[in-house]
Amino acid sequence: MATWNELSHDISQAVEEAGKSIVTVAGRGRPASGIILDGSTVVTAAHTIQEEENLHVWISPGSRFRASLKGRDSATDIAVLTTEERIPEAGRSAQFAENPQLAVGQLVVSVARTWRGNVVASSGILSGLMGEWHTARGRRVEAFIRPDLLLYRGFSGGALIGADRKIIGMITAFMRRGSPLAVPYATIKRITTLLLEKGYIPGPYLGLGLQPVRVPESLKQTLNLSENAGALVVHVEPAGPADKAGVLLGDILLGVAEGRFGEERTAAILSRLVPGQSASVKAIRGGQILTSHLNVGERRNQ
Helix, strand or coil: CCCHHHHHHHHHHHHHHHHCCEEEEECCCCCEEEEEEECCEEEEEHHHCCCCCCEEEECCCCCEEEEEEEEEECCCCEEEEEECCCCCCCCCCCCECCCCCCCCCCEEEEEEECCCCCEEEEEEEEEEEECCEECCCCCEECCEEEEECCCCCCCCCCEEECCCCCEEEEEECCCCCCCCEEEEHHHHHHHHHHHHHHCCEEEEECCEEEEEEECCHHHHHHHCCCCCEEEEEEEECCCCHHHHCCCCCCCEEEEECCEECCCCCHHHHHHCCCCCCEEEEEEEECCEEEEEEEECEEEEEC
């Protein structure tokens, strides 16, 4: 078993190594931290970028680099910046844990950088873990990772590292007030790829307004349904995908594609749809079951 000195040395070395991939980000708000994805690309916490102009990143205040916002996704609190020139050799591309083996109780360390350019750290344990989940805005996140540690000013956008000294994800204090989370690398990779390609996150668009409703017991028996609930159509956007597919005001949707409205949240079902996808729609209209298909449109998400 490692001695106290050996453990302290290992943690200090891990922080020093991870710190080489962390920059300070100034986005007209309080300075935050960012993680270097490559020599001129940085991922940071979207909520810290208040204005798109006059953005800078640095390792030391005397060597600032002008940056441009390539895109942001408020739902996952991810923003991508690119610099006009490569960040110097003092900074290096982050080493991410592709498939981290995590368990509740493991020791983790958050690494950030202050506005003065100093590397800072905060340690704790993983207090909560689970699989894929959806944010309040319906965006999919590949894993729920909650570290139990104290975040100081500027830690949002910094890195969470584990026992192998690799970065597990990006720290944010935004998605769950009062509870820091780590956005896992799988989510960072997926979202940043889209932001670099498009500048925004393409989201599914159906052109519908929906309201949860219960299916009357009498109707369930008549139609031999297993569903207890559905989604009442309260608005249909003219010329939208649903309108073109023949969905009408007052229809009760039971499911879209593989999702069932009586089994999970509407936002979760819709978030799995892909623009351009042909999705089946099961609905109740006039006491009858109808099945149709619609072509999912694209909406620009911020």
